[in-house]
Amino acid sequence: MFNSVRFRITLWYAAALAVTLALFSVVVYNNLERSLDENLDQLLAVRAEGVADALEAYLETERIEVGRYSASAAKGGAFFKIAPELVRLHTEDPKQAAVELRILDASGAELENSRGSAGAPELPDRTLKDALKGNAVYDTIKISQGEGPEATYRSYATPASGTGGAVYIVQAYRSTYHTQFALKKLRVMMAAMVPLIVLLTGAFGMFFARVALRPVANMARTLRQITAENLSLRIKPPETRDEIRELADLFNAMLARLEDSFLSERRFIQDVSHELKTPLTILKGELEVALKKARSVGEYTAVLQSNLEETEKMSKIVGDLLTLARFDNREVRLERSRVNLKTLLGGAAGSLSGLAEKSGASIELSRAADSIEVEADQGQLGRLFLNLLDNALKYGGPGGKIKVNISMEAGRPAVSVSDSGPGIPAGDLPHIFKRFYRADSSRSSSGFGLGLAIAKSIADAHGAEIKAESPPGQGSTFTVIFPPPQH
Numbered sequence: 001m002f003n004s005v006r007f008r009i010t011l012w013y014a015a016a017l018a019v020t021l022a023l024f025s026v027v028v029y030n031n032l033e034r035s036l037d038e039n040l041d042q043l044l045a046v047r048a049e050g051v052a053d054a055l056e057a058y059l060e061t062e063r064i065e066v067g068r069y070s071a072s073a074a075k076g077g078a079f080f081k082i083a084p085e086l087v088r089l090h091t092e093d094p095k096q097a098a099v100e101l102r103i104l105d106a107s108g109a110e111l112e113n114s115r116g117s118a119g120a121p122e123l124p125d126r127t128l129k130d131a132l133k134g135n136a137v138y139d140t141i142k143i144s145q146g147e148g149p150e151a152t153y154r155s156y157a158t159p160a161s162g163t164g165g166a167v168y169i170v171q172a173y174r175s176t177y178h179t180q181f182a183l184k185k186l187r188v189m190m191a192a193m194v195p196l197i198v199l200l201t202g203a204f205g206m207f208f209a210r211v212a213l214r215p216v217a218n219m220a221r222t223l224r225q226i227t228a229e230n231l232s233l234r235i236k237p238p239e240t241r242d243e244i245r246e247l248a249d250l251f252n253a254m255l256a257r258l259e260d261s262f263l264s265e266r267r268f269i270q271d272v273s274h275e276l277k278t279p280l281t282i283l284k285g286e287l288e289v290a291l292k293k294a295r296s297v298g299e300y301t302a303v304l305q306s307n308l309e310e311t312e313k314m315s316k317i318v319g320d321l322l323t324l325a326r327f328d329n330r331e332v333r334l335e336r337s338r339v340n341l342k343t344l345l346g347g348a349a350g351s352l353s354g355l356a357e358k359s360g361a362s363i364e365l366s367r368a369a370d371s372i373e374v375e376a377d378q379g380q381l382g383r384l385f386l387n388l389l390d391n392a393l394k395y396g397g398p399g400g401k402i403k404v405n406i407s408m409e410a411g412r413p414a415v416s417v418s419d420s421g422p423g424i425p426a427g428d429l430p431h432i433f434k435r436f437y438r439a440d441s442s443r444s445s446s447g448f449g450l451g452l453a454i455a456k457s458i459a460d461a462h463g464a465e466i467k468a469e470s471p472p473g474q475g476s477t478f479t480v481i482f483p484p485p486q487h
Ligand SMILES: Nc1ncnc2c1ncn2[C@@H]1O[C@H](COP(=O)(O)OP(=O)(O)OP(=O)(O)O)[C@@H](O)[C@H]1O
Pocket: 387, 391, 392, 395, 396, 419, 421, 422, 423, 424, 432, 437, 438, 439, 440, 445, 446, 447, 448, 449, 450, 451, 452, 453, 476
């Protein structure tokens, strides 16, 4: 299972998802942390500045009304009436977020505290100095609380100055507990959710990958059953129109080709054995009879002559098969030269003239342009046309008229050999170029059915086409069409 595509796809997918989710979580967490911090800082600043502004306005009014400006006047002065009021106003409003406020004097001593109790984060000296110079300062202050963990506060200090420089410092502060708590909750949730989501998605992924790859599993099951004995088995293609369907179709096409070549191989071996068996049986029978008793020289000669005939037959079959095998293995090297078709066919017809005369047939070069030439192996091409002419003589019947036609067909040299014989039945026509195929099923003819197979191999090697036509009652015509001549 761990080696399956299904598992690997799921694993990769889950890993990618885990990385994406982790990145997403980090970005979300950081953004939230930053915006919470910014919010808090803004809140503190708004509150402190509000109090500071009010305080400044008050001090200004006091200076104008009282006619003097003095911090010491604050002791017991009206300032102490307004300060608690200001702090209360800015902290106790239930509509506002809870922020603590303090007012300190220039020495850092606390004048007012919204909590009214101890435990406020003290401003560091540096902050005090900075604030007295007129700057607003942020601090993160930790206070230890005995046994428990440290409390962390965020603080904002701003000066409230009268006309004579900084007089008071307004500090707004708030515990960061809420922000930390919210962030911690988010951390815990993410730590739990990310692995859970990855696991769940992985499980779904595994399931869907299994559904998607089910046709492949089915294909594998069928393919496992296929042996040489049942090559006819086919994969059931899935209903979909996807890559798997394409694969199934390709497999089926391959199986069909395999079956075809396997069957033809088998048939071929059967045919070869059959063809060789007949002459061998005759040979053996004759020899056995001859050896039974002493014979005269004449009788021996007759037996040997008959033996020679059978041996020649076998030798022709074996020779033809060898030729075909060499063409199949591309071992035949064509010795190409310019071959004049009229000369070549004239020669072939001439060499068969004796045979033609015997059966009262005639071979005629009916239409033949003098100058048509092809680039070809003269010997092999001669053999091709001899096979065609031999068939025309053999099957054209006694007194047949054989016509050879050499012409240019759509710019390609073409030779056709027609006879006036009984023709080839339409059912046999597609098969006659196959090895050992003979149209007359009684196999009464003298041939072995290899002549046209060899002719086709030779035509193929030359890049030429060979075809047979046999309209009913009009004899048969074999045409060889060569590739267009290259100049
Ligand atoms: N001109 C033709 N007229 C009628 N039938 C033909 C003709 N040429 C071929 N055939 C048929 O096609 C079959 C195959 O021909 P092919 O030349 O391959 O074999 P063959 O002539 O029987 O034997 P081989 O050529 O090996 O001596 C023949 O047996 C014959 O039935």
